Amino acid sequence: MNLPKVRTETRGNLVRNCPGTRNHICCGYKTIDLVEGCMLSCSYCVLRAYLNGPSINVHDDTSYILAQVDEMIDAHKGSVPRFGTGELGDSLALERELGLHRPLIEFFGRKKRALLELKSKWASIRPVEDILNPYTVVSFSLAPASIVAQEERRTSPVHRRLKVLKRAQELGVFVGLHFDPIIMYPGFEQDYAELINEIARTLDLKRVLWVSMGLLRFMPRLYTIFLLEQRRNLLHGEFIRGEDGKYRYLKSERIRVYKMLYDQLKSKEGELFIYLCMERPDVWLEGTGVKVTTTEELIRLFDARIKKLYGGAL
């Protein structure tokens, strides 16, 4: 689908701390809203509840945005700030057409004090390949092929995403993997096991900077949409309202699935840094065996991981 792109007047705070969600541990991410809206139209996407317009809003006043990023990096103390552009849109899907990330990637390469994560489901880094630097992290959301075919219909197939990640590793860039959302449907355990095997076969897991896991969660508005669209995959499990008001799988189920995937990933590479996105401390502990109770603690884990892979370069 070719949604119209509307260049929007760039004003206000486009660089922000991830709002997180009440009573759940946030990773302390910072978001840069270059675009608002996405042409990939995944069925479960949170943007369906947030953004209503038929167009994609584009903020292309580069100097304005870079000034905000620069200010935030300079003001940030005590840890390595991590920025991403994939919060309200896909980082790579529009890059060939708009080229919005090039100045950002170059800026982070010069600044050398923070990381920029390009988070995507669109398997193409060619438009930025020539300027990639160690301060850019290329990340892909990953899901079994059956989910990609049914719920992420306009995205790139998983094998192509993995191929691009491999290419990024060959270019000397660290990569990130995001199992988010993890969807429970009949046979999902087997499909995820195969996906993890494929990842381990394709990538150098020692050069994966981070792996996130987040089971499907969504706002109440999306629950009605899923029901009306008869999304069997998305509504297969048992959902409850979490403390933040969002629908989530029942806690016992979340723990079971996190533990299963965490163990499988760790069995491939014991040093992998795996974190949970927006989860409760008790789920962290039961699902991963790691005791994390606050955002600050999780940020420290990120710092330790970055220090281990980057040494003194950051």
Added chain:
Amino acid sequence: MLVEWPFSRVDSIRGFAFLSTWAARGLPVVDSKLPFCYRGTKPREKQHKMESVEIASIDRTDKRFCVSFPLKNQSLFDSLKTFGIRMPLLLLDTKPHRVVTGFRRLEASCRLGLTRVPCIIMSMNEKDALLTAINDNIARPLNIVEGALALEKMLRFGFLLDEIYATMKLLGYEPHEKLLGKLVEVARSDDGVKEFLVRQRANMTHVELLLGFSSAERRSVIAFLGDMHMTSSQLREIFQLLLLVRLKEGKILFEEYPSLDNADAMKLFLKKRTHPTLAGLEQQLRETLQAASLPPQVSVKVDPFFEKDWVDIGIKARNVTHVKEAIKSLDTFIETGRLRSILELTKGTHRN
């Protein structure tokens, strides 16, 4: 009986300013600055008169301008019985007459056995007549079906989309094509669906969910819920649970469902089908608390979704004895391992 009844008088009573008012006042009406409903109408010099009209000369089946639902209104009936018809009906000068406004007054008059009703008869095109009808009703809070009827008729009469969107705004709806589509579907639903929506004071979320069922399912859902009193959120949750049952089980076997007389019991019944694990946890909690037989001054509260990994234990005491009794019962509660069992339910590590 013939009574002089200039339109400006009708308007001032109702607080409206529809097109005929402009005409009666001789104001210029062909003006691009005017709202769309005034465009294209011509000034009219004629003074319209109220007259008593035989009900038999009115086509009561012609509802093309009717935006009232339901037509039966007990308060209006009682009022007409006591005070008579104080406000004339507005009819088109067709043979038989078509009603523009006053459908509910006409219905009540028939129930009262009246044979004549006070009316104003005038000539206007159908679009103007519909706008007059909508304008006449819009000052009172229209229910969702009435709003839907108004919009559906505008669509059918060939009004432009921006004119319909303007009316949607007046009715309190977001001017959106999808929303309009759903409201049109409501207007075209059978009376059973419409009556249910009005009875339950349905909002747009309810409509959206109800339209998620097929026509046949809708009838079954309405029959299943009957006249049960539900809050807005209970109705929404029951619709959602029924849609979820259909999604998970392929169909809803209403004939196998027990007849339940309250919304909470119905929710519980449906939840057992859609959330068996959660229902199992709830069952275990209930059984453990029942077996513990804690005195009424002791409360043990667990998060309804077993998300929070703690329990709230409270003691309500009016004297020292109450506290001593409570502590003793809690001691037993701990010694017998029942508190531990409940805490395990909240940890999320419990397996059925």
